[in-house]
Amino acid sequence: MNFYRIVVLACILVLPFGALAQTTSRKWNGKKCAVVLTYDDALNVHLDKVIPVLDAFKFKGTFYLVGSSPVVSKRLNEWRAAAKKGHELGNHTLNHPCDGTFTGRDFVSPEADLSKFSVARAINEIKVTNTLLEAIDGKKERTFAYPCGDRKIGDVYYYDLLKEDFVAARGVESGLLQKEQVDLANINCFGQSESTTLQMITQIEAAEKAGSFAVLLFHGVGGEHALNVSVEEHQKVLAYLKKREKDIWVATMVEVANYIKKSK
DSSP: OOHHHHHHHHHHHHSOHHHHHHHHOOTBTTBSEEEEEEEESOOHHIIIIIHHHHHHHTOOOEEEEOTTOHHHHTTHHHHHHHHHTTOEEEEOOSSOOBOTTSTTOTTOOGGGBGGGSOHHHHHHHHHHHHHHHHHHHOOSOOOEEOGGGOOEETTEEGGGGTGGGOSOEEOSOOOOOOGGGOOTTSBOOEEOSSOOHHHHHHHHHHHHHHTOEEEEEESEESSSSSSEEOHHHHHHHHHHHHHTTTTEEEOOHHHHHHHHHHHO
């Protein structure tokens, strides 16, 4: 046994088994981890600046559409074209209601105050939005995203009454979980606002090291929203993911949620 082989064997023997498993595991569709790129609120920049660059890199994103948004009604054919290319059109409710009773919610109008909704109204509006989305993309399977991350009306977790209508729901809480621990009614994510490429890559690499997955939540990309990431930083992250394609599975939220569900 030569010196090189002895050194390699010694390194393996002293390396904790868990750490070794983390570095060799490919339990995400044959890759080390998964990344989901999600974009909220149906913004013009998603059609103008995001989808073209995703297409250029041959990645698919998940776009959570607000059913009543004029960006949906006025650009419906463009959303339909995006869906045909494989992008997911997710449900972000009809009117984006948020709980106006929380601190810092001055932006919530009375008509979009979730705390004033009945559970029945919220459920009906979400189902109507599903009907609209199916009319656009022809698909039955999709995921949901909570506006403002608000999951309750009073004491009721309203998504519990919608589980048959969706594959999963994305929340806004950050964190990394193994597939077995993921709550498909409240999938974690990393919200992006003025994020740098380095910050986003750090989140992705943390998921890879943990053998987990990272969901990136974007709103504005190059403007149109207070929560914004520059076009340049966004594109650099995509370039990084393209370079790491052998190890990182970039997929839509519905694809990854279905994969987790089957794994369980």
